[in-house]
Amino acid sequence: MPYTRRMSGDRRVVAIINQKGGVGKTTTTANLGAALARAGIRTCLIDLDPQAHLSLHFGVTTSGDSTTVYDVLLDPTGDTVEAAMVEVEPGLFLIPAETDLAAAETDLASLPDRQNRLTTALAAAAGRWDAVLIDCPPSLGILTINALSAADEVFVPMQAHFLALQGVGKLLETVGLVCSSVNPALRVSGIVLCMHETQTTLAREVVEDLETFLEGCRSQDVPWQHCRMLAPPIRRNIKLAESPSFGQSIFMYDPTCRGASDYTALAESVAAMWRSPATEVEVKVDASATEGAEPIG
Numbered sequence: 001m002p003y004t005r006r007m008s009g010d011r012r013v014v015a016i017i018n019q020k021g022g023v024g025k026t027t028t029t030a031n032l033g034a035a036l037a038r039a040g041i042r043t044c045l046i047d048l049d050p051q052a053h054l055s056l057h058f059g060v061t062t063s064g065d066s067t068t069v070y071d072v073l074l075d076p077t078g079d080t081v082e083a084a085m086v087e088v089e090p091g092l093f094l095i096p097a098e099t100d101l102a103a104a105e106t107d108l109a110s111l112p113d114r115q116n117r118l119t120t121a122l123a124a125a126a127g128r129w130d131a132v133l134i135d136c137p138p139s140l141g142i143l144t145i146n147a148l149s150a151a152d153e154v155f156v157p158m159q160a161h162f163l164a165l166q167g168v169g170k171l172l173e174t175v176g177l178v179c180s181s182v183n184p185a186l187r188v189s190g191i192v193l194c195m196h197e198t199q200t201t202l203a204r205e206v207v208e209d210l211e212t213f214l215e216g217c218r219s220q221d222v223p224w225q226h227c228r229m230l231a232p233p234i235r236r237n238i239k240l241a242e243s244p245s246f247g248q249s250i251f252m253y254d255p256t257c258r259g260a261s262d263y264t265a266l267a268e269s270v271a272a273m274w275r276s277p278a279t280e281v282e283v284k285v286d287a288s289a290t291e292g293a294e295p296i297g
């Protein structure tokens with residue numbers, strides 16, 4: 001029963017990772033988080049990427065005096081978490097980053113417990129949120145290790161491209177190594193297909209290959225044993241690329257677009273997965289239900 005492990009209350013802490021850039025990590029953190037908050041799930045987003053794209057997505061710019069995730073890592077107390085968090089939409093909180101986060105790699109290196117600073121901070125803020133989503137940088141440094149040690153589970157956003165399966169295989173191996181060293185309870189629970197092209201043969205074949213691969217893992221004692229393709233895939237939708245320029249989630253920017261309906265449906269299946277043990281719910285990608293992705297470009 002992977003979803004009844006180490007948790008404070010019923011809070012879910014999810015690390016959103018992929019070592020590739022541009023696959024939809026930040027877009028998924030922002031809009032899945034916004035959709036969960038709209039469903040009444042108290043949600044906190046953590047921007048752990050020094051590029052600070054998640055913060056910019058919500059129009060949060062920080063100055064030298066602002067309290068950010070960098071301060072949270074250096075001083076992981078409830079007070080610092082309270083000082084850093086910003087309510088960006090009703091019920092949706094953000095702990096922002098600024099580019100000084102890049103220095104955290106070296107600043108943390110000499111500190112005791114450097115891999116568990118975020119875990120300590122989230123423990124100090126236990127009970128405040130029902131879900132925490134962490135937007136990770138596309139590298140496996142101390143920041144991502146903090147995310148993986150604080151998390152209960154991992155979601156992997158990806159595009160159904162050539163060599164996608166190879167990339168996922170590598171990523172899972174890496175997570176496996178981190179699990180065995182810093183967080184044995186961590187589970188990879190879902191793959192989110194982003195910028196999905198429902199009509200292309202290549203995308204369909206890649207999805208089939210991924211499903212076959214995941215089915216093959218069901219009998220193995222690995223952290224991704226119960227990983228599933230989360231439904232629905234997120235179709236390519238230009239509104240999702242536009243909304244960050246306005247500092248808004250897709251629901252504030254255009255609640256009627258396909259990007260908004262896809263992320264709403266994704267939040268529903270994530271919430272359903274959290275309510276049920278992984279082995280009892282099989283969420284299948286139904287390509288016919290999501291026809292009509294916009295063409296590339």
Ligand code: ADP
Pocket residue numbers: 020021022023024025026027028053194195196234235236237238239240241242259
């Ligand atoms: P990452 O965080 O993995 O680097 P992003 O979430 O920033 O990836 O996405 C990369 C780019 O693709 C961004 O410009 C984003 O706005 C755009 N994008 C993400 N998802 C979609 C989508 N479903 N449809 C269209 N554009 C998207």
Ligand code: MG
Pocket residue numbers: 022025026027049053054
């Ligand atoms: Mg990003």
